Amino acid sequence: xxxxxxxxxxxxxxxxxxxxLIAVFAADHAQGxxxxxxxxxxxxxxxxxxxxxxxxxxxECGVEAYELGCTTSKATIHINTGTYYVTAxxxxxxxxxxxxxxxxxxxxCPLPLWNHVPYLVHxxxxxxxxxxxxxxxxxxxxxxxxxxxxxxxxxKSAYKPVACQSANNSHVYVWVSDxxxxxxxxxxxxxxxxxxxxxxxxxxxDWLQNASYADMTQFISKGFTVQFPVDTNAxxxxxxxxxxxxxxxxxx
Numbered sequence: 019x020x021x022x023x024x025x026x027x028x029x030x031x032x033x034x035x036x037x038x039l040i041a042v043f044a045a046d047h048a049q050g051x052x053x054x055x056x057x058x059x060x061x062x063x064x065x066x067x068x069x070x071x072x073x074x075x076x077x078e079c080g081v082e083a084y085e086l087g088c089t090t091s092k093a094t095i096h097i098n099t100g101t102y103y104v105t106a107x108x109x110x111x112x113x114x115x116x117x118x119x120x121x122x123x124x125x126x127c128p129l130p131l132w133n134h135v136p137y138l139v140h141x142x143x144x145x146x147x148x149x150x151x152x153x154x155x156x157x158x159x160x161x162x163x164x165x166x167x168x169x170x171x172x173x174k175s176a177y178k179p180v181a182c183q184s185a186n187n188s189h190v191y192v193w194v195s196d197x198x199x200x201x202x203x204x205x206x207x208x209x210x211x212x213x214x215x216x217x218x219x220x221x222x223x224d225w226l227q228n229a230s231y232a233d234m235t236q237f238i239s240k241g242f243t244v245q246f247p248v249d250t251n252a253x254x255x256x257x258x259x260x261x262x263x264x265x266x267x268x269x270x
Contacts, residue, residue, distance in 0.1 A: 055079035060086045061093035063107065069246050070107070081247055083153035097154050097244065100134030105241055113157060117241035118215055127182035128235065129164055129190075130213035156198075157243040158218045160226075162234050163200035164192050167209035174206070180231045192234060194226050216242040 057065045058072055066072075071080025072088060086104060087094040093104040095116065102116035121128045164180070167189045171177045176193040183190035190212065195201060200214045217238045219226060225233070 060088035061091055061104075063093050063104065066093075066107065067109065081153060084246075095154075098135055100131065103241075112246040113243045114246075115241045115243055117239065121215075121235065121239040127180070128239075129180075129183060130162075130215040132211075132213045134213065134215070151247040151249050152245075153247050155245045155248050156216050157245055158216045159196050159198045160217055160219050161195045161198065161200055161214050162192055162217055162238055163195050163204065163214050164190065164212035165205060165209040166190050166212050167206060169208055171206055171209070176204075177206075178229065178231050178234070192231050194229070194234070218242050 055068060055071075055075065055078070057067055060066055060070075060072060066086070068079060069081040069084040071082070071085050073085060075085075084095065087096075087101070094101050095104050096102075097116070100118070102118060103122060105115045105117055107114040118130055118134060120130055120134075165177075168187060170189050171191055174193070177191040178193065180190040180192055191209070193204065195204065200211070205211060215238055217234070218240070219237060
């Protein structure tokens with residue numbers, strides 16, 4: 019009979035090797051093949067690297083979905099049906115922060131645009147060059163959901179009034195969904211959908227129970243995080259392969 023210690027060390031090394039290869043492969047795609055690509059500035063951001071690119075860059079630089087629009091003061095990115103400000107990039111954590119322009123206008127009563135719909139959590143757009151990758155996937159599960167109702171909602175404590183947008187026969191409300199999207203079943207039959215926006219709620223979500231529209235606006239204005247390209251298929255396939263390898267070795 020073989021040495022049990024050697025067997026476990028072998029399996030551990032095999033698992034580490036597989037996951038290391040996944041990390042290297044994903045990081046390489048996130049860099050978008052950056053050989054010869056020069057770091058650039060965009061708005062207030064400096065030394066920007068792949069997966070980001072700017073218009074006119076060679077095709078091998080960055081990832082197309084991460085192309086930035088640049089002015090002297092702002093960096094913008096198009097996510098699904100909306101354009102957002104890019105406020106910060108975290109290369110160590112493989113994500114970046116964006117904010118909705120409607121919540122950066124200085125308005126005391128902002129609402130998200132109805133046609134600004136980011137991708138869902140663990141979802142995104144398939145990379146045209148590498149279909150195994152999701153691009154522009156949102157990290158946060160939390161969504162602020164806005165609705166306009168023909169009468170006052172009195173039976174749902176989750177509905178928080180947006181008084182500054184309401185009138186006699188038009189009652190605007192916001193509630194929080196932690197499902198990664200606004201659910202139809204949460205919408206009252208006499209209410210119409212207005213819009214949604216993701217947000218990060220910080221280290222604790224306890225405050226959401228009693229949060230007002232003004233409280234939510236403060237968090238929404240800070241933005242939400244979007245991931246670098248995610249290699250979902252390779253991750254799931256490699257995990258399955260590792261499990262099968264361990265099982266087969268155990269049987270032997």
